[in-house]
Amino acid sequence: xxxxxxVSISGQPNVGKSxxxxxxxxxxxAIVSRRPETTRNNLRGxxxxxxxxxIFLDTPGIHKPHDLLGKIMLSQAQSALxxxxxxxxxxxxxxxxxxxxxxxxxxxxxxxxxxxxLLIINKVDKVxxxxxxxxxxxxxxxxxxFDEIVPICALKENDIDQLLxxxxxxxxxxxxxxxxxxxxxxxxxxxxxxxIREKIxxxxxxxxPHSVAVVVDEMEEEEKTTRIYATIFVERTSQKAIIIGxxxxxxxxxxxxxxxxxxQSLSKHxxxxxxxxxxxxxxxxxxxxxxxxxSD
Numbered sequence: 001x002x003x004x005x006x007v008s009i010s011g012q013p014n015v016g017k018s019x020x021x022x023x024x025x026x027x028x029x030a031i032v033s034r035r036p037e038t039t040r041n042n043l044r045g046x047x048x049x050x051x052x053x054x055i056f057l058d059t060p061g062i063h064k065p066h067d068l069l070g071k072i073m074l075s076q077a078q079s080a081l082x083x084x085x086x087x088x089x090x091x092x093x094x095x096x097x098x099x100x101x102x103x104x105x106x107x108x109x110x111x112x113x114x115x116x117x118l119l120i121i122n123k124v125d126k127v128x129x130x131x132x133x134x135x136x137x138x139x140x141x142x143x144x145x146f147d148e149i150v151p152i153c154a155l156k157e158n159d160i161d162q163l164l165x166x167x168x169x170x171x172x173x174x175x176x177x178x179x180x181x182x183x184x185x186x187x188x189x190x191x192x193x194x195x196i197r198e199k200i201x202x203x204x205x206x207x208x209p210h211s212v213a214v215v216v217d218e219m220e221e222e223e224k225t226t227r228i229y230a231t232i233f234v235e236r237t238s239q240k241a242i243i244i245g246x247x248x249x250x251x252x253x254x255x256x257x258x259x260x261x262x263x264q265s266l267s268k269h270x271x272x273x274x275x276x277x278x279x280x281x282x283x284x285x286x287x288x289x290x291x292x293x294x295s296d
Contacts, residue, residue: 003171004053006083010108011090012100016122016154020090021045021058023160029184029191030058032198042079044185046178052168053176057084081107086116086170089146092123096136097143111145116170119146120163125153189216190293192262196230196274199257203250204242211235212243213282213292227271228262233279233292240276251276 009017018030025045045056091101108117119140127133133151140149148166152159193214200212213233220227234240244251259272282288
């Protein structure tokens with residue numbers, strides 16, 4: 001008999017949800033940035049080992065939305081909570097149990113014997129005195145009747161492996177939903193778009209936060225090279241100038257960083273052609289949202 005289940009990785013922005021997913025799969029399938037609200041789409045990471053298959057749902061951070069994009073991200077996060085057998089409620093000491101966490105608690109709803117909720121206190125490596133975690137754990141016990149409270153550092157393989165063992169202990173019996181060699185439900189184009197967006201966030205950290213979207217317009221497969229043509233969308237002309245940079249230097253940097261990761265992902269030489277276009281207020285435009293792959 002096999003065991004399988006859907007596990008949502010939920011929490012407010014920037015608590016390390018994507019880092020946890022990449023740790024589970026031991027491969028980078030979700031982009032990571034110091035910027036909050038980096039994850040925009042529900043992303044399924046599939047881990048099949050022996051007689052168990054876990055479908056992890058990496059979700060956008062749950063927070064108060066400010067535009068149509070935010071509303072769609074919130075809707076996706078909510079749908080992941082609804083379809084999960086197990087919820088990993090990820091938080092960290094500096095933001096634990098604030099209004100955002102209270103909002104997530106409300107969305108999880110009342111305890112349900114068919115849905116397990118584990119509290120994951122991440123980034124404990126940043127807590128110099130581990131005794132400071134004790135009041136946090138005590139507060140957690142009154143915050144929600146969690147099935148388990150697990151302090152971790154998502155960057156430590158041993159912590160991730162122990163958390164995986166805990167998750168497996170709660171998995172229900174069930175069939176495999178995906179082929180055993182499948183790692184994610186997203187397309188190659190999606191991952192390329194996300195790699196480019198990650199490099200933009202890295203290179204323009206302060207100047208261009210979340211007004212950027214990336215669309216792969218065309219991919220041409222040749223014997224030794226994959227040619228990729230992609231458009232970077234921003235909301236203002238000033239943001240376009242930042243991404244291009246003086247004498248095109250910023251664009252060259254973004255392209256170089258992205259091409260390196262894409263080549264590693266495709267195991268093939270890549271020619272990457274990037275263009276920047278302004279699409280005013282695209283985060284509030286339903287048609288633009290659909291064109292860029294963001295839909296409810």
